[in-house]
Amino acid sequence: MKSEEFIITAxxxxxxxxxxxxxxxxxxxxxxxxxxxxxVCELADIGIERFSHNHSLPGNCLSKANDDNARQAxxxxxNLQSRRIAADYKINQSNPExxxxxxxxxxxxxxxxxxxxxxxxxxHADSSAKHEFAAKVKELLKIYSGQKDVG
Numbered sequence: 001m002k003s004e005e006f007i008i009t010a011x012x013x014x015x016x017x018x019x020x021x022x023x024x025x026x027x028x029x030x031x032x033x034x035x036x037x038x039x040v041c042e043l044a045d046i047g048i049e050r051f052s053h054n055h056s057l058p059g060n061c062l063s064k065a066n067d068d069n070a071r072q073a074x075x076x077x078x079n080l081q082s083r084r085i086a087a088d089y090k091i092n093q094s095n096p097e098x099x100x101x102x103x104x105x106x107x108x109x110x111x112x113x114x115x116x117x118x119x120x121x122x123x124h125a126d127s128s129a130k131h132e133f134a135a136k137v138k139e140l141l142k143i144y145s146g147q148k149d150v151g
Contacts, residue, residue, distance in 0.1 A: 003038060006031030007109045014102040021102030022087040028102075028109035029084035033058060036077055039116045043123050043130055044137035050145075055081060057144060062119075064136040067129070069119040076112040080105060 006027045014024035036058040037051050044061075051057055059081075062074035083105050087096040095101055123130035 003034035018097035024102040025087035025105035029080040032109040032112040044134040073115040
């Protein structure tokens with residue numbers, strides 16, 4: 001399954017009642033989250049298994065890049081995660097049930113995906129920027145995992 005399918009599904013279910021908005025927000029986040037992991041791993045030339053289930057790591061890696069696309073994607077990913085937590089766990093809050101909330105979540109995921117695609121294209125065209133980003137990601141993974149060598 002492609003991570004982008006979560007975002008497509010989110011756009012289709014967003015109008016299916018209160019639960020549809022909540023579910024769309026959750027799917028939108030997971031689409032952006034998994035796509036961010038894929039792009040970071042591709043650009044840093046590391047395996048996806050290095051990310052485990054750490055929800056803050058993709059955004060932290062992206063924030064280390066010297067690139068506006070990466071920073072925008074990291075910010076959107078953090079915002080989407082907060083929205084997903086509200087949609088999935090704060091059942092007494094009515095805001096995540098609104099159509100606008102769900103639609104905005106889907107829009108944010110689509111924007112995040114676009115920023116990540118822009119980052120991918122830029123780094124494929126600029127090998128020195130890609131190499132610098134890869135080194136920063138690997139250093140960050142060392143810190144997260146306590147390993148001496150990540151490659």
